[in-house]
Amino acid sequence: MADKTHHQVLIVGGGTAGITVAASLRRRGAPGVDIAIVEPSDVHYYQPAFTLVGGGAYRLADTRRDETTLIPPGVTWVRGAVAALDPDSNAVSLGSGGRLTYDYLVVCPGLQLNWGQVEGLKDALGRNGVCSNYSPEYAEYTWECLRNLKPAATALFTQPPLPFKCPGAPQKIAYLAAHHLRRKGMLKDCALHFLTHAPSMFTVPLFAKELKKIADGYGITVHFQTNLVAVDGANRKASFKVVGGEEEGQTLTLGYDMLHATPPQSAPDFVRSSPLANSAGYIEVHQHSLQHVKYKNVFGLGDAGSTPNSKTAAAIRKQSPVVVRNLLHLIRGGALEEGYDGYASCPLTTAYGKVLMAEFIYGGKVTPTFPLDPRKERGLYWWVKTTGLPRMYWDYMLKGHEWFFKHDTNWKEPPVAQ
Ligand SMILES: Cc1cc2nc3c(=O)[nH]c(=O)nc-3n(C[C@H](O)[C@H](O)[C@H](O)COP(=O)(O)OP(=O)(O)OC[C@H]3O[C@@H](n4cnc5c(N)ncnc54)[C@H](O)[C@@H]3O)c2cc1C
Incomplete structure (x- = not known):
C-alpha cells in the first residue's frame, strides 16, 4: 500500500493535527x-x-510515543518529508525524490524552530546554563539548570516575536522556577528576568493583568518589547534589542546563571515557499472553515495555518472536527461549515499545584469551559494540565473522538465590587 502514489485524502504532517484529522475521518465512518x-x-x-518536564514535574519518557502506534488503522503512513507543494497539479514532492498526488490535501506540518536567528544560541544550547523547553532534547536540561541554581543566581526567560507555539509557555517556566526557588528559600536572593518581545504579558488583556500581578508577586523583573538577539555561551551573557518604547533601538546585555530561551518560529520553509502560503508564510485558509482561500480541495490547520488564533493543541481539538466535516461535505456533496471560532486554551502553570486556565476565541474574547471565574489560579486546573489533558490527548483526541464540552461564549467579566 505504501507504494501507491495517489490518495484520495493526503495529510502532510502526522503530529497533533494530522493524527487527529485522520482518526476523526476514520471514526466518522x-x-x-x-x-x-x-x-x-x-x-x-x-x-x-x-x-x-522543564519544571521537574513530568517524565520526558511519558511525553513520547512511537508514531506507529498512533497511525489509525487503515491509514497509509508514508515515511518521509514533503519537500514541495504543487497545488496546481494536486501533487506534493517528497525529499526522497518521489511524488504523490491527491484529490484532497490537509496541510499541518507545525512550526519550524529557527534557533539560528539568534546569534550564538544554537551553539550555546544544552550547556553552560542555556536550556529550552521547546525541544525534547533540552527540556530535561531546564530542570537540571533550575536545580543547580545557587543563592544570588540570575535566571533569564525569553519570549520571541509572535507567533510561536503556546503563547504562555515562555513565562510558565519562569513561574515554576520562581516557585521552586521560593520553596528552597532562595527567591529573595536571586534575580529573575522575563524578557519579552511583546508590549504586555499576554494578548488577552484580562489574563495579561492577572499574569503581571503573578510575576510581580514573585519579584520577577519584566522587560517588555525586548528581544533576544545574541548569546555568548562561554561568558554567560545574553544581548537584547529594545524594540519599542523610549529606549527603542538600544541594546541590553545581561549576565546569567541560567537562560531559558524560546526560539523564533515560523512556518516550515517548504510551506513558506509554496503557492499555499500567505505573505507571512502560513497556509492561507479561511479562518472559520479552514479551507484554503484559493485551492478549494486544500485545508490547513494547526500551527502552520494562517488563522489568527493562539497556536495550541487545544485549538486543534476544535479545528479538526471542522476540517473533517468540511472534507466530507466536499467528498459527498454539501455546504461547507464555518464552525471554528478561534478557540484556544493556554493552561498557565503559575506555581507547582496551580494553573490559570486562559481560554479565548478570536478577538481575545474570554470563553471558559468550566463554570468558574477564569481569572483565578486553581489546583483543579493543575490536575487538568498534568493528568486530564494528557489522557484526553492520547486516548480521546488522537483516537478521533471529538471534543463535545462547550466553551462559554457568553462569559462576561463580573463588575468590580464597590
Ligand atoms: C513548550 C511547549 C509548550 C506547549 N504548551 C501547550 C499547552 O499547554 N497547551 C496546548 O494546547 N498546546 C501547547 N503547546 C503547543 C502544541 O504542542 C502545538 O500547538 C501542537 O502540537 C501543534 O500541532 P501541529 O499538528 O500543528 O504540529 P506538530 O504537532 O508539531 O506536528 C507537525 C508534524 O509535521 C511533521 N513535519 C514537519 N515537516 C514535515 C514535512 N516536510 N513533511 C511531512 N511532515 C512534516 C513533523 O515531524 C510533526 O510530526 C506547547 C508547545 C510547546 C513546544
Whole structure:
C-alpha cells in the first residue's frame, strides 16, 4: 500500500493535527475514503507537557510515543518529508525524490524552530546554563539548570516575536522556577528576568493583568518589547534589542546563571515557499472553515495555518472536527461549515499545584469551559494540565473522538465590587 502514489485524502504532517484529522475521518465512518499521512518522524511528542518536564514535574519518557502506534488503522503512513507543494497539479514532492498526488490535501506540518536567528544560541544550547523547553532534547536540561541554581543566581526567560507555539509557555517556566526557588528559600536572593518581545504579558488583556500581578508577586523583573538577539555561551551573557518604547533601538546585555530561551518560529520553509502560503508564510485558509482561500480541495490547520488564533493543541481539538466535516461535505456533496471560532486554551502553570486556565476565541474574547471565574489560579486546573489533558490527548483526541464540552461564549467579566 505504501507504494501507491495517489490518495484520495493526503495529510502532510502526522503530529497533533494530522493524527487527529485522520482518526476523526476514520471514526466518522468514512471507510471508503483512502487516507495517507506523510510524516518523517518515528516518534510523536505530547509537547504541552514539555513545560512540566522543564519544571521537574513530568517524565520526558511519558511525553513520547512511537508514531506507529498512533497511525489509525487503515491509514497509509508514508515515511518521509514533503519537500514541495504543487497545488496546481494536486501533487506534493517528497525529499526522497518521489511524488504523490491527491484529490484532497490537509496541510499541518507545525512550526519550524529557527534557533539560528539568534546569534550564538544554537551553539550555546544544552550547556553552560542555556536550556529550552521547546525541544525534547533540552527540556530535561531546564530542570537540571533550575536545580543547580545557587543563592544570588540570575535566571533569564525569553519570549520571541509572535507567533510561536503556546503563547504562555515562555513565562510558565519562569513561574515554576520562581516557585521552586521560593520553596528552597532562595527567591529573595536571586534575580529573575522575563524578557519579552511583546508590549504586555499576554494578548488577552484580562489574563495579561492577572499574569503581571503573578510575576510581580514573585519579584520577577519584566522587560517588555525586548528581544533576544545574541548569546555568548562561554561568558554567560545574553544581548537584547529594545524594540519599542523610549529606549527603542538600544541594546541590553545581561549576565546569567541560567537562560531559558524560546526560539523564533515560523512556518516550515517548504510551506513558506509554496503557492499555499500567505505573505507571512502560513497556509492561507479561511479562518472559520479552514479551507484554503484559493485551492478549494486544500485545508490547513494547526500551527502552520494562517488563522489568527493562539497556536495550541487545544485549538486543534476544535479545528479538526471542522476540517473533517468540511472534507466530507466536499467528498459527498454539501455546504461547507464555518464552525471554528478561534478557540484556544493556554493552561498557565503559575506555581507547582496551580494553573490559570486562559481560554479565548478570536478577538481575545474570554470563553471558559468550566463554570468558574477564569481569572483565578486553581489546583483543579493543575490536575487538568498534568493528568486530564494528557489522557484526553492520547486516548480521546488522537483516537478521533471529538471534543463535545462547550466553551462559554457568553462569559462576561463580573463588575468590580464597590
Ligand atoms: C513548550 C511547549 C509548550 C506547549 N504548551 C501547550 C499547552 O499547554 N497547551 C496546548 O494546547 N498546546 C501547547 N503547546 C503547543 C502544541 O504542542 C502545538 O500547538 C501542537 O502540537 C501543534 O500541532 P501541529 O499538528 O500543528 O504540529 P506538530 O504537532 O508539531 O506536528 C507537525 C508534524 O509535521 C511533521 N513535519 C514537519 N515537516 C514535515 C514535512 N516536510 N513533511 C511531512 N511532515 C512534516 C513533523 O515531524 C510533526 O510530526 C506547547 C508547545 C510547546 C513546544
